[in-house]
Amino acid sequence: MVELAPSPEAITAALEIPADINFALPDPADEEIQEHEFQQQLEDFWQLCERFDLQTEIWRGRILRAVRDREKIGGEGRGTGFLNWLKQREISKAQAYALIQLANSADTLITEGQLDPNSINNFSKRAFVETAKADPEVQKLVSDAAHNGDRITRREVKQLADEWTAMSSELLPDVLKEKATDGTVSPRHLAPLVKELEKVPETHLQALQEEAIASPDVDTVKYLTTSARNLSKYLDAAAKVQTLKAFPLDMELALQEALRLDCLNTAADLLKQATQLEQSVGKLFTTWKRLATLSDRLYVDTGASTPNLRSLLTAIESLTQEVIEVPLDEDGNNTVRLKITCSDGLATTGTTTNQ
Known part of the structure; x- marks a missing residue:
């Protein structure tokens, strides 16, 4: 056009x-x-x-x-x-x-x-x-x-x-809109709440809205914004953690317990870290396989006439074996050892730390 x-x-x-x-x-x-x-x-x-x-x-x-x-x-x-x-x-x-x-x-x-x-x-x-x-x-x-x-x-x-x-927004109770109109509650506090409520499933919206109706003030709005954010983080991360699918776990009941103990933020961060760890393990396995393939290819292409390249392969050999050793500091006093085994096409790791 x-x-x-x-x-x-x-x-x-x-x-x-x-x-x-x-x-x-x-x-x-x-x-x-x-x-x-x-x-x-x-x-x-x-x-x-x-x-x-x-x-x-x-x-x-x-x-x-x-x-x-x-x-x-x-x-x-x-x-x-x-x-x-x-x-x-x-x-x-x-x-x-x-x-x-x-x-x-x-x-x-x-x-x-x-x-x-x-x-x-x-x-x-x-x-x-x-x-x-x-x-x-x-x-x-x-x-x-x-x-x-x-x-x-x-x-x-x-x-x-x-x-x-x-x-x-249709997600905010009318009482909060009235508070915004008369200046009791600033829209700059309500806008973040709306954005977080948009991420929350309908099954959990009513409880948050009822709490807002009961106490339509700034402190409640801030609290509900944080609660809605943690709730959406919890539900989103829980759906991504593959490890949870192998256990008979009721995530909804776990959520209710986290809410009762006021530790939803911790539970949400726990699931987020679990998701990141699973993704990191998958990426680690892919990288490990690729490194081993490249190492084998370079070994075939080298020989006695390339002693330095052979020394390079020897130096990184600890990263291509079943047990990977990675130093955590320059002195080598702290070392992490990861054992990678394959079962039915899946990678699992065992970890030890030497200090």
Whole structure:
């Protein structure tokens, strides 16, 4: 799809800041300037720099996009021309695509009518990027605020995003939404709770919601956010631990006991570490087999004429045997020995530590 170029009016509004900036900064040694006036002048200049920087990067992104698209249409060498263009200007590929994304976001917001070009200069650079990443409803709220002349920073974007998240979620009880409306509970506390509740299965939601209704205050919201986070971690990790499938274990009852003892966080971390250990063992076995294969191949390719390569194979032999020995320090005083055995295609390990 061909992207629409911004109108001349939009370009004029977006680039109304002169390219040649020469600020008359206040003299720090001038005692006649009041402190608040000194700070205000510097703040005004700083905001002007941010707006100019934002416009510059949007246009740099549009330029880079044009170079890239031209290369796609008629270039040779799979983007070599684009990469050479970046190299000449000392721009990394990651930086280039970040600028292109920024330009795409700007054009999309303007084209879809979510952002008035005349309001762009009310944004800080980071606020604009955050707005481009936000949900359409949040973009509309931010754009309306900018159109009304409000100064938009990342803080304002986050605040509006939190308000929308809290007030639009069906997972929050109405009593908490009422608290957010009257200012008793800040949306910045409710937004994390909503995000965690979205991860919790419906079978566990009701208990959390009932607790929120019983005590609709900030402390309860923080507690429920942590509880919901630990609950989702527990359930997610429990589903991944393969070792648990070999035992007649009721994970739901174990969960209830963890909740009763207020040790759900510990149980969740336990399962997370178990998952990581299983994955590490699988990766260890694959790497061990690959190392042994490469060692055998190199042994076949070497002989008496390559004594140093043979010495290399001898040096790493302890890593290719059934018992792997790995020193934990430079002195070799602490060594871990892992015994790998295969049964029905599966790897198991036995571990000893020599200190």
